[in-house]
Amino acid sequence: MKYNTKLTLKIFLKHAIKYKWSLIVVFVSLLIGDIFAVIAPYWYKKFFDLITTNPAVEILYTTLFIILGINLVHWFFIRIMQFVYIRFSANMLRDLANTCFVNLQKHSFSFFNNNFVGSLVKKVNRFYQAFDRISDRIVWDFIPIILNITLICVVLAFRNKFLAIIVFVWVFFFMISNYIFSRYKLKYDYKRSQLDSETTAFLADSVTNNANVKLLVGYNRECIGFANKTEELTKMRKFSWNLGSVFESFQWFLMVILELVIMLYTVKLWSQGQLTIGDFILIQSYLIMIIQKLWSFGRIIRDFYESLADAEEMTEIFDTPFEIKDVKNAKKLQVTQGKIEFINVSFAYNKTREVVNKMNLAIKPNEKIALVGPSGAGKSTIIKLLLRQHDVSGGKILVDGQNIAKITQESLWDNISLVPQDPILFHRSIMENIRYAKPDATDVEVVEAAKLANAHDFIIDAPEGYETFVGERGIKLSGGERQRVAIARAILKNSSILILDEATSSLDSRSEKLIKEALENLMKGKTVIIIAHRLSTIMHSDRILVINSGRIIEQGKHRELLKNKKGVYSNLWNIQVGGFMV
Incomplete structure (x- = not known):
């Protein structure tokens, strides 16, 4: 099984290095704070040693004030570290979230077709949240453990080097055993993370298709399916958590052994006059510090690797090459006429199912062409190739003589307006949805586009008018209303090339008549490609x-095609007209 741990850490480090001065302040403050934390028990040792000698009370008061000063210095530097770290952490979470968003948006259309939206959202959230947990563990646990253990061993070495050796060897064994166990457990954490994503994807898919679940009586099937997913996840969670519980028991045993060995050896040294009562206080304080720091070390390191496992899925996306990308030094598309050419274009999904076969097609500037044919014939694929949602398997597509494979994708899309059969809108206001096609458009321009698309009347009747939010994917609007918003967007964009994919399919007869008039105005001076099933519209x-079958088998004007009584178009026309006559 492949793990992208190194790549994950590399991405985190690349973002963190931008805030190197914050990291330096955090480390230095933590170092100074921990030095004073380790010094404090030494002064407690001196305090109890002084008590055994019956000193003046003033000396004891002075020692206590020194201890108070040491603790205040410790508190001061830890607070500085905390404030700087909060700012660093907040900035990092913002940057990582933005990086994830930018990377996702650059992936191809097919990438999103092959991945659940809910699952992608969860992967993004897990990724930057994983950094939050990992950085917390490093700053609040790993670094303090290393600093504290090192400083404690140094102080103990001045008292007795064998005490320092015992502590060092025990800590080394303890940390190595935790590391080995955590590496072993990582594959189960990764499996748990995968099952969690699958469960979330199933939930999102089922909720999105709630209407189908009800109307197709799938309630019981969906409940059983989701229960099976959660049961798999529960089993893996139990197994993973039980592994952690067993190892924690082993840790407790090691800590009992450490305290027993240290205290037995300390008693021996005391009996030989090498240690004082104050040394018992010093050593016991250090043992408490060590146990406090290391008691949850197993959980810390497991959480560290669990966080890496959580980030793994998003890291895999980072490591996935973009399917469609601009060539080096790609130029912007310059559309002066709107001529489109398909030259020996072939395309196959997954390199096996050929959809377009050596197609040659020339569309003149300002020509209005319509693509018709049975479902699965390749009409939508032709449009997708022109929009470069897929790269052609062979041949090339030219716009005004420019190969679309050698121009920037955004410049291509900027010169093409698309009105799809089933428009999906942002969960934003109607004004924002229409203006999305032309961000610098004025309110007057947006309203004018809506009027031309016959959308103005229903918009002003909405609760908040143009500021009405349309719901997720535009669910608060009817199919016809969504399509009119999409048409208004295309009118506002006013690109040189226009694609209409059943643009009037969701409209009633009255609206369709008005929209046709608007589309006729919109199509003037443009190259237009229309996909239609209703032949009366083209x-x-x-x-x-x-x-x-991905080929052009007939072409011509409507009346010319009807003359071929045995032709496919004539047959389709007779079926539709005959159906209406019945």
């Missing part, structure tokens, strides 16, 4: 292309 196209 009768007046300059040219109609009949697509089947």
Whole structure:
């Protein structure tokens, strides 16, 4: 099984290095704070040693004030470290979230078709939250453990070097055993993380299809399916957590052994006159510090690796090459006429199912063509290739003589307006959804576009007018209303090339008539490609292309195609007209 631990840490480090001065302040403050934390028990030792000698009370008071001063210095530097670390951590979470977002947005259309939205969202959240937990563990646990153990061993070595050796050897064995166990447990943590993502994806998919679940009577099946997912996740959680519990028992045993051995050896040294009563206080204080720091060390290191496992799935996305990307030094598309050419274009999904086969097609500037044919003929694929949602397997596509594979994707999309069959809107205001096509558009321009799309009337009747939020994916609007918003967006964008994918399919007869008039105005001076199943909507196209099995099998004007009584188009027309006549 492949783990991207190094890549995960590399990404974290790349972002953290931008805040190197914050990290330096955090480390230095922590170092000074821990030095004073280790010094404090030494002065307690002196205090109890003084008591055994019956000194003046003033000396005891002075020692206590010194101890108070040491603790205040410790508190001061730890607070500085805390404030600086909070700022660093907040900035890092923001940067990592932005990096994840930017990376996801650069992936291809097919990437999103092959991944659940809910699962992707959870992977992003887990990634930057994993950093939050890892950095907390490093700053609040790992570094203090290393500093405290080192300083304690140094102080003990001045009292008795064998005491320092015992502590050092025990700590080394304790930490190595924890590391080995945590590495062993990592594969189960990764499996748990995978099952958690699968459960979330199932939940998101089922909730998204709530209407289908009800109307297709799938309630019991969905409940059983989700219960099976959660049962798998529960089993893996129990196994993983039980492993941790067993090892914690082993840790407790090691700590009991350490205290017993140290105290027995201390008593021996005291009996030989090498240690004082104050040394018992010093050693016991250090033992308490060590146990406090290391008691949860196993859980800390496991949490560290669990966090890495949580980040693993997003790291895999970072490590996944972008399927569609701009070539080096790609130029911006310059559209002066709007001529489109498909030259020997072929395309196959997954390199096995050929959808477009050596297609040659020339669309003149300002020509209005329509693509018709049975479902699965390749009409939508042709549009996707033009939009470069997929790269062609062979041949090339030119826009005004420029190969779209050698221009920037954004410049291509900026020159094409698409009105899809089922528009998906942002959960934002209607004004924002329309303006998204032209961010610098004025309110007047947005309203004018809405009027041309026959959307203005229903918008002003909405509770907040143009500021009404449309719900997730535009669910608060009807299908026809969503489509009119999409048409308004295309009108506002006013690109040189226009693609209409059943743009009037969700409209009632009255709205369809008005929208057709708006589209006729919109199509003036543009190259237009229309995908249609209702042939009545494309009768007046300059040219109609009949697509089947990724090939153009017929083409011509409406009346020309009807003359071929045995042709596919004529047959489709008769079926539709006959259906309406019935």
